[in-house]
Amino acid sequence: MPAPRKPRKTASDAPLPPGKSATINDIARLAGVSKKTVSRIINRSPLVREETRERVEKLMRDVGYVPDPLARGLAFRRSFLIGMVYDNPTAQFIVNMQYGALDALRDSGFELVVHPCDSRSPGYIDGVRRFVQQQKLHGVMLVPRVSEDQALADMLDGIGCRYTRIAALALDDHSRMVITHDRDGAAEAADYLQTLGHRDMAVITGPSSYRSAIERTGGFVDALARRGIELPKSRILEAGYTFESGVAAAEKLLAGKRRPTAIFCANDEMAAGVYRVALRMGIDIPRQLSVIGYDDSPLASRLWPPLSSVRRNTRDTGRVAAAMLIQADDDVRGRPLASVRPHLIVRDSCQPPET
Structure with a gap:
């Protein structure tokens, strides 16, 4: 009857040679983890599971491993x-x-x-x-x-x-x-204006190269469509997410004989631009024009009247x-x-x- 085989030793089971000081590579090999994981444990990184941390720290104590201060500093920076x-x-x-x-x-x-x-x-x-x-x-x-x-x-x-x-x-x-979820925030603004009775609305949106502008405009337009209100392309003006671009867009929207009764702006900076133009043209907010912004920045509560705005919890x-x-x-x-x-x-x- 053949003798039972002895379990084969792996590299990770091999002890340190007599008189040799442990290195970070030795600790990684003996613990069965990567060198990167040992480095994170040395530098108190939170990116290591507590069970692994305790096991590796015990091994370092057992073999008397002392981290090199220079190497630790470099690892810390990285x-x-x-x-x-x-x-x-x-x-x-x-x-x-x-x-x-x-x-x-x-x-x-x-x-x-x-x-x-x-x-x-x-x-x-x-x-x-x-x-x-x-x-x-x-x-x-x-x-x-x-x-x-x-x-x-x-x-x-x-x-x-x-x-x-x-x-x-x-x-x-x-x-x-x-x-x-910018689309959902804009849709909520559209639903609110519609429940107030607005049907002739306009949008001042951001640059078409920005996904946020696409989503906010799409969310507003689609929400109105679900309620049977079609927003003409002439009522959607592209601006630059800045106060100055909001002023320029508002001048175009409010200069005509048939003004929108409400404007949704894709951020508060542009909504402030609408306020500037409305004040200059003698248009009362909100009696003659309702305005909603997006971001709910500190600016929204500082305008007069305070601006309704979609808060996105930046x-x-x-x-x-x-x-x-x-x-x-x-x-x-x-x-x-x-x-x-x-x-x-x-x-x-x-x-x-x-x-």
Whole structure:
């Protein structure tokens, strides 16, 4: 009868040679984890499961492993920086997004670095690549409009940099997306104006190259269509998400003999431009013209009368996007689609139209 086979030793079972000091490679081999995981544990990264952390830390104590301070400093720099890349003309939106990201990163050991860019300039993707590589970023938040650029996302994927994309609808794998549901927010604004009795309405939208502008306009127009109201193309004016472009669009809409009774603006900056033109032309808001904005920025409550606006919780959006970047890999895979839903904040800028 053959003798029973002895279990074969694997490389990970092999003890350290006598007199040899353990290295990070030895710890990874003995623990059966990657060198990257050991580095994260050394630097107190939250991206490691607690069970793995405890097992590896016990092994390091048992073999007397002491991390090299220089190597640890380099690893710290690489692992604990989150970037935020944006191309957005609205300062308050960017500030709120940063506040949200900082909320998520507080007490995590991670820090936020920002990179404004011009997505219309040639070579801007190369600029983002240099930013990521020079800062050795752990991950990147992509804020609209750059979040809508598939070439940018492909570049980050190609260099192995994790990222999250904030957009009006799903453009990527669920583990990389935060959806803002802009279409639903605009539809709520349309439903509200229709219930007040408005039928002759207009839209001042953002640039047609922005997905948010497409979704907000589409949501408003489709909601009216479901209620039997068709919005003529002449009542949809493209602007630039700025106060000045809102003024220019409002001048066109309000100069004619047949003015709309309500205007939906795709952001609050453009709605403020409508207020400026209405004041100059002696048009009373809301008695003669109802106005709704989008974003519910601090500007909305400072206008007079206070502006009804779709709140999209920009700070919460930034918090969710940053939190996804510092989650452990196992916690991100298979997670449900992250989203932050907008809702209309009703103030004093709307009322039923004059008969």
